[in-house]
Amino acid sequence: MTLEEKNQNDIIYNELINSYEIEYIFNNEPINRFTKPNKSSNKSELLSSLKEKILNIENCNLKKNAKQIVFSDGDQNSSVMLVGEGPGQKEDEQGKPFVGDAGILLDKMLTAIKVSRNDIYITNVVNYRPPDNRKPESSEIIRYSNYLREHISIIDPKILILMGSTAMESLCGSKIKISKERGNWREIIINNKSYLTMITFHPAYLLRQEDQKKYSWADLKEIKKKIIEFKLNI
Numbered sequence: 530m531t532l533e534e535k536n537q538n539d540i541i542y543n544e545l546i547n548s549y550e551i552e553y554i555f556n557n558e559p560i561n562r563f564t565k566p567n568k569s570s571n572k573s574e575l576l577s578s579l580k581e582k583i584l585n586i587e588n589c590n591l592k593k594n595a596k597q598i599v600f601s602d603g604d605q606n607s608s609v610m611l612v613g614e615g616p617g618q619k620e621d622e623q624g625k626p627f628v629g630d631a632g633i634l635l636d637k638m639l640t641a642i643k644v645s646r647n648d649i650y651i652t653n654v655v656n657y658r659p660p661d662n663r664k665p666e667s668s669e670i671i672r673y674s675n676y677l678r679e680h681i682s683i684i685d686p687k688i689l690i691l692m693g694s695t696a697m698e699s700l701c702g703s704k705i706k707i708s709k710e711r712g713n714w715r716e717i718i719i720n721n722k723s724y725l726t727m728i729t730f731h732p733a734y735l736l737r738q739e740d741q742k743k744y745s746w747a748d749l750k751e752i753k754k755k756i757i758e759f760k761l762n763i
Contacts, residue, residue, distance in 0.1 A: 595657035610686035693731030
């Protein structure tokens with residue numbers, strides 16, 4: 530095609546557009562034909578779906594003996610996620626994790642590093658109160674760990690805190706001891722994604738073993754360092 534023919538074609542093309550009496554705006558930037566999803570809205574839907582799965586769980590003695598599901602508390606968009614063991618009596622009554630004596634201590638621990646529980650996301654390994662506040666059995670931990678992994682994937686935290694041996698067992702197995710694992714950062718892979726994780730003692734344990742609080746305080750300071758290092762809005 531000669532230059533004269535190309536110019537003539539451009540003139541015909543412009544005249545054709547003008548004949549439609551439509552104002553066209555041309556831009557060299559590519560058109561984005563896909564609307565970005567609302568992450569917060571999508572996360573809410575995924576959490577509702579997960580909660581529904583747990584509500585519909587069958588043949589579960591935990592569910593059978595509990596008053597209600599205890600799903601979560603806090604900010605679903607937080608970069609910090611905390612996992613405890615399971616609901617106690619007060620949690621079962623109120624439907625929220627960490628509202629009993631252990632919850633009061635947890636609030637104090639978080640306050641000590643200038644973190645509010647409203648600014649993190651909290652859940653438990655099992656979502657129904659074990660009878661007589663007993664520790665969840667290994668079979669129960671394994672069963673609910675599937676829901677917990679999905680829960681973590683939905684929240685997608687920058688920092689994951691596992692409080693107590695039950696939380697540790699649910700994601701790391703039962704062959705390790707919390708006394709050796711606590712206080713060290715480790716990477717836990719869930720659904721092909723790695724999560725920076727800190728294992729520490731459960732507040733309920735600290736209420737029984739006050740001499741262990743010094744170790745939890747050391748763990749909390751490490752968590753605070755990471756929050757600052759990652760510049761997390763907590």
